[in-house]
Amino acid sequence: MMNIEKQSFGTTPEGKEVLKYTLSNNQGMEVDIISYGAIITAIRVPDSRNEPGDVVLGFDTLEEYLGDHPYFGAMVGRVCNRVGKSRFELEGRIFHITANEGANQLHGGKNGFDKQVWTTYSHKTPDQISLMLGYESADGEEGYPGSLLVEVEYSLNDKNELGISCRAKTDKPTHVNLTNHSYFNLNSCEGNILGHEMMIAAGSITELDGESIPTGKILLVDSTAYDFRLSTEIGERIDQVEPGYDINYVLDMKQRELT
Structure with missing residues (x-):
């Protein structure tokens, strides 16, 4: 049956305990999540031979997550990606x-948010199991205005669907743009992903400057290496892009399946 298990994953230098939760369904799929950074540390999915393989990059210990890493599996915020010159204008300020x-x-x-210990509670229904993680960002934290209450829900069902739902509530006008920063490798993290096929329902990308900050100009992907509107191997055209794919896509919201 669907289940959720909890265990200790270690303690931060500030003395806060970090918990690890494992969500499992009846199909043999398991998802590991820790309360530090609301990080997905592992997603184990049965393959065609019914052998489970971990399909996301991550670490085995809290100490590794406390060190420098490229945001493996973390919830990032308040604003994901880059804010140019570390400044913005909001309501005239x-x-x-x-x-x-x-x-x-x-x-x-x-x-x-990736470096915070989140509160946790779990929930189970006949159709799915869920882990909710919450974090309250204080007014002025990292320079952002307003207190911000954030909740992320990870849910798993017997269709092997992992859902991520984010909600945020603030007491002042502010900016918030959350994302999960998991790195996927469907070969159980063995080898590269150049042979993976990808589809992105986006006919446009944002133009970037030399520091990867959007200029405000929207560019069409037609006849470029960025066109993934039809399922295409990642490695087919990657040599045409320097230093590889690191771009913002403008999704075609009328299409139901975006990726």
Whole structure:
């Protein structure tokens, strides 16, 4: 039957316990999530031979997550991606936020949501199991205005569907743009992903400057290496893009299946 298990995953240098939850269904799929950063540490999915394989990159210990890493599996915020010059204007005011990538802010700053211990509670219905994680970001944290209450729900059902739902509530006008930063490799993280096929329902991308900040200009993907509107191997045209795919797609919202 569908189940959720809890165990200790270690303690932060500040003395906060980090919990690890394992969600499992009747098909043999399992998802590991820790309360530090609301991080997905593993997704084990049975293959065609019914052998489980972990399809996301991650670590085995809390100590590794406390060190430098490229946001493996984390919930990032308040604002994912980059904020140019670590400043923005909102309702006539200029806000200066913490810089952590040169002059810019990346993924919420030096102590973003990926570096916080979230509260947790689980929920189970006949159709799915869910883990809810919450974090309250104080007014002024990393330079952002307003208190922000964030809740992320990870849910697993017997169709082997992993759902991620995000909600946020604030007491002041602010910016919030959350994402999960998992890295997938469907070969059980063995070898590269150049042979993986990908489809993205997007006819446009954002133009970027030399620091990967959007210029505000929208570019069409027609006749470019960025066109994934039809399922295409990632490695088929990657040599045409330097240093590889690291771009923002503008999704065609009228299409139901976006990826």
